[in-house]
Amino acid sequence: MPAKLLRYISGLTILVLLMAGCDSSPQSTPTFTGVIKIGVASPYTGDTADGGIQIWQGAQLAADEVNAQGGILGKQVVIVPADDSADPNKAVSVANSLVSQGIVAVIGHKDSGVSIPASAVYHAAGIVEITPTSSNPQLTAQGFDTVFRVCPIDKTQGPVLAEFMIQKLGFTSIAVIYANTAYGIGLDAEFEQRATALGVTPVTSQEINRGDKDFSATLKTIQPLNPQAIFYAGSLPEAIIIVQQMKELGIKATFVGGDTLFQPEFALQAGSASEGAYVSSFFPDLSQSSDQSAKNWVASYRDTFKRDPGGNSSGGYVAAKAAFQAIQNARSTDPAQIKAALKTLDMSSLIGQIAFDANGDLQDQRAHLHIFQVKDGAFVPVP
Secondary structure, three states: OOHHHHHHHHHHHHHHHHHOOOOOOOOOOOOOOOEEEEEEEEOOOOOOHHHHHHHHHHHHHHHHHHHHOOOEOOEEEEEEEEEOOOOHHHHHHHHHHHHHOOOOEEEEOOOHHHHHHHHHHHHHHOOEEEEOOOOOOHHHHOOOOOEEEOOOOHHHHHHHHHHHHHHHOOOOOEEEEEEOOHHHHHHHHHHHHHHHHOOOOOOEEEEEOOOOOOOHHHHHHHHHHOOOEEEEEOOHHHHHHHHHHHHHHOOOOEEEEOHHHOOHHHHHHHHHHHOOOEEEEOOOOHHHOOOHHHHHHHHHHHHHHOOOOOOOHHHHHHHHHHHHHHHHHHOOOOHHHHHHHHHOOEEOOOOOOEEEOOOOOEOOHHHHOEEEEEEOOEEEEOO
């Protein structure tokens, strides 16, 4: 069994133990005067579970570190996980459950379509939501002053990918496939708008359903158009099937996808069909960093979870660190004070500077976008 797959399975095992009641955070000691509960809401079951597990693991590692140093304000940080199953219909009940457990902030959700309905619950309770990965612009366009994110939004990601494909790779013929989800629709709209402005109107734009298992009809519609590239906006499981079916049909177009594909499973499960594909990421690959603090973090992650960090691991870690820093700066666990402190936060982190604009979105978003290509089954940064 490949080592990467073993590490992936190890991560799943850890989360099963967690959901069964095994808490990997340090136990309370007499030095702690109380607890600070931080919710971490993401999918821990279903076909995108590993991305959610990575968010939890990153947040848990941040909590372990701060607790080892005496906690925050003398209190122990306790991570409260909540499985949203990447299901928008489950979002509200999950959010209400977390609020009822006395959390003072929530890290998550992973998916835009889940974060958007959940955000209304947190806003009504006055509790901040810091998402590592939900990128649909609608999330912060609602006017909720409790929403923050440590990732770029699709108004930035879509144009950056269009510019990369057209200006750097030189593509003049692009087909689009997008999922009928908040993420897929939003990223596609921003990509197509910028591509068209650059003089390349997609030759076709095909909608697919989240959860479908066969995209041969869609690909056979695209095939006669002979595009140089296919841009994909959607979830990882469908992308794996699409590139496999592209190979089966002999479609030679270069495959380019959004941030959801920056996960080990893309190359592991798609195999040679993923070779040469490009994907964006909100986070650098810290395992390839020469920075000593990044090396130390990767070593600590591996030691704790017996696996390599994934595409969302550093996002969960940094989102949690932002919450911790806000609590420390506010010198309070009052959610209103935490919110006020986040608005003025200016924090160095493993993924770059974290500071928010008036909407709760990251400042200097382009600096937080990265592009990788699959080469020999691994993600290689594109300069």
